Amino acid sequence: MPATRRGELRRAALLDAARDVFLEQGYARASIDEVVQRVGGSKATVYQYFGSKEGLFGEMIAHQCQQLIDSAEFPGRGSAPGADIEQVLLQFARRVVQLFLAPGRIAMHRAMIAEAGRFPELAERFYDAGPKRGLALLSGYLRGQHEAGVLDCPKPDWSAVQFMNLVRTYPMFRALHGMQPMPEGDDLDEFLQHAVRLFLNGCRIQG
Amino acid sequence: MPATRRGELRRAALLDAARDVFLEQGYARASIDEVVQRVGGSKATVYQYFGSKEGLFGEMIAHQCQQLIDSAEFPGRGSAPGADIEQVLLQFARRVVQLFLAPGRIAMHRAMIAEAGRFPELAERFYDAGPKRGLALLSGYLRGQHEAGVLDCPKPDWSAVQFMNLVRTYPMFRALHGMQPMPEGDDLDEFLQHAVRLFLNGCRIQG
DNA sequence: AATGAACTGTAACGTTCAGTACATTACCAC
DNA sequence: GTGGTAATGTACTGAACGTTACAGTTCATT
Secondary structure, three states: OOOOHHHHHHHHHHHHHHHHHHHHHOOOOOOHHHHHHHHOOOHHHHHHHHOOHHHHHHHHHHHHHHHHHHHOOOOOOOOOOOOOHHHHHHHHHHHHHHHHOOOOHHHHHHHHHHOOOOOHHHHHHHHHHOHHHHHHHHHHHHHHHHHOOOEOOOOHHHHHHHHHHHHHHHHHHHHHOOOOOOOOHHHHHHHHHHHHHHHHHHHEOOO | OOOOHHHHHHHHHHHHHHHHHHHHHOOOOOOHHHHHHHHOOOHHHHHHHHOOHHHHHHHHHHHHHHHHHHHOOOOOOOOOOOOOHHHHHHHHHHHHHHHHOOOOHHHHHHHHHHOOOOOHHHHHHHHHHOHHHHHHHHHHHHHHHHHOOOEOOOOHHHHHHHHHHHHHHHHHHHHHOOOOOOOOHHHHHHHHHHHHHHHHHHHEOOO
């Protein structure tokens, strides 16, 4: 809680540097000295604002979550009811994968999983900031299609989860494990189309 | 590379203790002193056998992967061609989830993801020992059903990936992030049934 | 039983790092 | 300006840890 303008800037700079260092090195390996060195300030400031290494990490994650909320726009928010479902879902899938594989997001995900045992509330916050909002949006869309008699989706919440898993798990798994090569470009898009078709066939009204 | 019987036992005991410590604390936080303290030996032995902390971690992971290979039996290996597909897949799904959520496996997965940047070849080895073998088995089964004209599965490899993602991602995601409550018992089984049905509908021969 | 190699315990070294103390400097209200 | 508060730089402490050296012990073989 800085009280001056310079303090605010310092705090923001510290959070940015902390993000870089923590996400590059992981929580345990990261050192506060390195964070301080990158912004040119002093350790005393870190402890004045954040109290401890854990505090710095926690506020950094919270800050990133807020940025995720601010930046994550999904398509189909107010999509026309008559729009082609396959195209709407495909656009949604592309956006989801794009968000999950954005630069730095994988590192953040790794850090979160690595420290999930020590900071369980941070994982919750991340879930609320990211996946939960996408799921809610998709679930609402699916419910609408169900009620309109276009899809057979009696449990839109579950179906939304399954769509997300179908779409994002494969590239995310590879990215989290650092496996090469990563699917991208046309290969990735073909995979997404395959997933969307499987999902749509699975939810199609059975004749 | 121990040359005596006592040495072999020591090495095995060290690997076991290393597993516990590394998986409880994570790589960076774990200390060799604690590993040694748990088996009552001496640090010199660790450095004689494994050379370094990284070496110990690497061999521990390799050892765990071998155990995973030895223990992972999947159903449906030689399942009767006429068996009910839904039941075969459901059994498979249950087994996959059971394997992924086995005690200690989540911790191992966390450690692997956390250190994926530093030990990329370990992630590959883990993938080969676990997921890859399950995928190959499932893919073979799906190919058979496709050729028999029962399912519409022109790309059984991709379909196998999608089935796995559909089935294991939700509980695994929650477990990796330490989220409570974990789905289990009847709730989990209902989720698996829902996933299997979605997949089967998606691959059903379209009339 | 003897011998040499494999193994183990103790103790230390050098480094890294979270956290702190304190004196100094920049900022803001009046 | 001036006084008071916030911010900063420096230097330090104490502990933890990876790694190594060395001396003593156990073991397999003859």
